[in-house]
Amino acid sequence: MMSQNFETFTNIVNSSPVLTDRFSALVQDTISAARERHGVDLTIEDCTSIAELRNATLGAELDRDELDRQLQELPKLSDSKLKVDVAAGDQEAMAVALQKVNAGKEAVHHERSSEDRARRISLARELGIATPPPVQDDLRSRAEKIELLQEVKNPANRVALARKWGLL
Template sequence: MSDHTNFLNIVDGSEAVRERWAALVKRTVTEAAQHGVQLEADDVLNLRSARIAALGAPLDEDEYAAELLNLPALSTAARKKQIAEGDEEARAAAVADLNRGKDVHHSHRTAHAARTLSEARELGIATPLPEQDERSRNERLEALKDIKDPAERLSLARRWGLIE
């Protein structure tokens, strides 16, 4: 259910529900901030257990915690933290998610690749930029003289930006 109009009408119509909802929103935003994520009050509407608790039922802490961690912003932050800690399973899952859905129209291919790379960088799984070679242009030209294979010489010259 993505339309929370009825719930918001109930909150507007009852002082007790409004107070409980305000307390739950404050708690949720604070807990998200502890995970390094900024949530808005509207994001809390996606937590079914919080809505039910605002109506007067006891808050199911386990369900609330699970729903909170499944919010997109928090799940991304948790995955990013796991990757930073070196969890290979989390890294593999993130790579699989990024590689899913490769059917992209040719006119959108560049934008799709840029978006995928941006998401990978945000998660910390993008390959690092290639190391910069500190050799001067003349040193590179001298090094190319020593390479016997013409295809390899041409490839290296292109990689170094000596030819286009």
């Protein structure tokens, strides 16, 4: 996702102490509200990307409903809500999460495919749609595992299996 450049806005705000104070107050309120209502920590960059905050900084009246709508569109908040909905079993949320995880994978250069797969797996785990496979070996005792390891001929496989079982 490309980040937008708000250099002109930043220059205007930094050139006026009144605008700097106004923007600072709006950002502090927005960050606090997002933390209290949604459990998400926003950055100044997140707040700068919200058009309603930029407009209010420059003198427009702050529309709280529009601010809330734009907040919900921020990736941090939309991912947080999506994760809650997926955990609740919402099939539509699951479909949206899958779409988000798979977005753009066709355009990834083959040399970056491993990185992209890792990124998608990480995102899927964050959204709660991918979980590590359950470990079936917990039913075996330590002694049984050691006995089974002695039967594995390949040393690399033996070490890998011992690590998987938590014996190393």
